[in-house]
Amino acid sequence: MTNIIKIADLHKSFGEQKVLDGVNLEIEEGKTTVIIGRSGGGKSVLLKHVIRLLKPDSGHVFIDGTDITGLNDKDLNEIRKKFGMLFQEAALFDSMTVGGNVAFPLKEQTKLKDSEIKEIVADRLKAVGLIGVEDKMPSELSGGMKKRVGLARAIAMHPQIVLFDEPTTGLDPIMTEAINDLIIDTQKNFNLTSVVISHDVESIFKVGHKIAMLHEGKIVEYGTPEEIRGSKNPVLVQFLSGNTEGPIKII
Amino acid sequence: MNKVSTAIDNLGRTVLQNVEEMGKILLLFISVLSWMVRPPLKLRNIFKQMEFVGVKSIFVVVLTGTFTGMVMALQGYYGFRMFSAESLVGSTVALGMTRELGPVLTSLMVTARAGSAMAAELGTMQVTEQIDALHVMAANPVKHLIVPRVIAGVVMVPVLTIVSDFVGILGGYFVGVVILNINSGIFVKNITRIVDLDDIYNGLIKAAVFGLILSLIGCYKGFNTTGGAEGVGKATTEAVVLASVSILVSDYFLTAIMF
Numbered sequence: 001m002t003n004i005i006k007i008a009d010l011h012k013s014f015g016e017q018k019v020l021d022g023v024n025l026e027i028e029e030g031k032t033t034v035i036i037g038r039s040g041g042g043k044s045v046l047l048k049h050v051i052r053l054l055k056p057d058s059g060h061v062f063i064d065g066t067d068i069t070g071l072n073d074k075d076l077n078e079i080r081k082k083f084g085m086l087f088q089e090a091a092l093f094d095s096m097t098v099g100g101n102v103a104f105p106l107k108e109q110t111k112l113k114d115s116e117i118k119e120i121v122a123d124r125l126k127a128v129g130l131i132g133v134e135d136k137m138p139s140e141l142s143g144g145m146k147k148r149v150g151l152a153r154a155i156a157m158h159p160q161i162v163l164f165d166e167p168t169t170g171l172d173p174i175m176t177e178a179i180n181d182l183i184i185d186t187q188k189n190f191n192l193t194s195v196v197i198s199h200d201v202e203s204i205f206k207v208g209h210k211i212a213m214l215h216e217g218k219i220v221e222y223g224t225p226e227e228i229r230g231s232k233n234p235v236l237v238q239f240l241s242g243n244t245e246g247p248i249k250i251i
Numbered sequence: 252m253n254k255v256s257t258a259i260d261n262l263g264r265t266v267l268q269n270v271e272e273m274g275k276i277l278l279l280f281i282s283v284l285s286w287m288v289r290p291p292l293k294l295r296n297i298f299k300q301m302e303f304v305g306v307k308s309i310f311v312v313v314l315t316g317t318f319t320g321m322v323m324a325l326q327g328y329y330g331f332r333m334f335s336a337e338s339l340v341g342s343t344v345a346l347g348m349t350r351e352l353g354p355v356l357t358s359l360m361v362t363a364r365a366g367s368a369m370a371a372e373l374g375t376m377q378v379t380e381q382i383d384a385l386h387v388m389a390a391n392p393v394k395h396l397i398v399p400r401v402i403a404g405v406v407m408v409p410v411l412t413i414v415s416d417f418v419g420i421l422g423g424y425f426v427g428v429v430i431l432n433i434n435s436g437i438f439v440k441n442i443t444r445i446v447d448l449d450d451i452y453n454g455l456i457k458a459a460v461f462g463l464i465l466s467l468i469g470c471y472k473g474f475n476t477t478g479g480a481e482g483v484g485k486a487t488t489e490a491v492v493l494a495s496v497s498i499l500v501s502d503y504f505l506t507a508i509m510f
Contacts, residue, residue, distance in 0.1 A: 048383070051386075051387055053383050053386055053387070073391075077389040078389075080386070080387060080388070080389045081389055083387060084387075085384070085387045087380045087383065087384060088380070089379055089380065091379055091380040091381050091383065091384040092381075093376075093381055093384070094375075094376075094381070104388060104390070105388040105389075105390075108388060108389065108390045109388070109389060
């Protein structure tokens with residue numbers, strides 16, 4: 001199994017606050033890797049480094065063997081074409097319709113005809129369980145629907161890698177299940193490498209082929225869901241049990 | 252002694268911050284210029300912004316322009332009457348509108364209406380990760396969001412200034428000729444005798460510079476928003492204050508160079 005993403009000794013601080021303190025992680029191609037950790041522990045920061053929305057203080061991120069930390073904008077854009085990303089609040093463009101949002105990457109990056117784009121948009125929306133919503137504005141959608149549209153947009157270009165930033169946060173239990181199923185289905189159907197950031201314990205085991213625990217700026221445990229469940233690492237034991245006593249300090 | 256050194260320290264810090272900010276705005280301007288010449292131009296976005304900055308500002312510009320011309324005529328009349336030079340009211344209004352008040356008032360109104368909206372809209376896009384989404388989709392946010400707004404500012408503020416100049420002079424005519432009974436022929440003759448085309452052109456050049464300033468600062472502040480709804484509010488306020496001050500300060504220097 002090849003590793004499509006390799007993170008090597010990644011460090012990042014914001015002022016005095018050290019968020020990433022030497023993260024090492026390799027992500028397998030065609031699998032779903034879930035990165036877990038407490039809220040505010042740097043998971044989203046780590047994810048943003050993978051697509052270089054943030055630049056590290058030191059360390060490297062390799063995508064398909066290419067170190068993206070020092071790339072210029074043009075080369076970086078070529079790498080970014082391999083990616084789709086579902087943001088925490090979906091980050092749909094308010095000024096565009098649902099159809100316009102999903103069509104956006106296709107219009108930007110391809111020379112497809114409008115009719116072809118329309119077909120792909122309908123297909124991707126269908127893949128996330130939405131039909132006939134192309135003309136709605138994002139403000140008319142519920143939180144769960146926004147995330148579905150966000151996912152449709154993320155997979156519009158049929159990317160190799162999709163990043164999910166807390167896809168189930170803020171959703172009711174039924175919608176959480178629906179989104180989890182969607183992550184699993186799209187991963188299979190589009191043969192994606194998925195990286196999911198989450199702190200929702202049930203979702204982690206449902207969607208993840210591999211799970212990594214981020215604690216105090218480092219990956220402290222990495223393995224299959226079974227290995228993680230059986231781990232004796234006190235950080236993991238506390239995180240999974242939701243105990244307030246333990247190495248994870250409540251600030 | 253400690254208080255003095257703290258004060259100097261704070262002053263130095265403020266100066267450094269402002270210089271740094273000016274540098275960043277300049278870098279953004281260079282980036283805008285470089286993206287402006289790279290095809291494809293987002294014509295749809297440009298026209299949308301031109302409509303927002305220009306067409307939708309006409310009402311407020313007409314209102315402020317008309318009343319400014321009217322009050323100038325009224326004040327001018329009382330002043331000139333003291334030495335029986337009421338006939339100069341028209342040319343004073345026209346010169347004042349074309350050289351100064353047309354471009355300055357128009358750009359201040361557009362700053363309040365559109366500059367603030369630019370900061371608020373881009374600020375909201377920043378805090379809701381929409382700008383990150385553009386990056387992820389390999390679309391440059393400067394090209395998509397800032398270039399159309401800057402083009403709209405540079406093109407539409409001069410157009411609005413022409414409107415403001417026209418209605419200002421018309422307002423002055425109404426007060427001078429209709430209300431204060433200045434001879435219509437003399438009123439108009441003095442305008443054409445004293446106001447040069449250069450006065451109008453220079454006023455329009457000023458307006459283009461002000462349009463650049465207000466759109467660039469509005470976009471810069473929006474782009475650099477942090478901290479949720481409060482951050483958006485702060486960015487909007489800072490954009491309006493900084494753009495208004497910059498317009499008035501640059502107006503002095505432009506006037507000194509041009510006239």
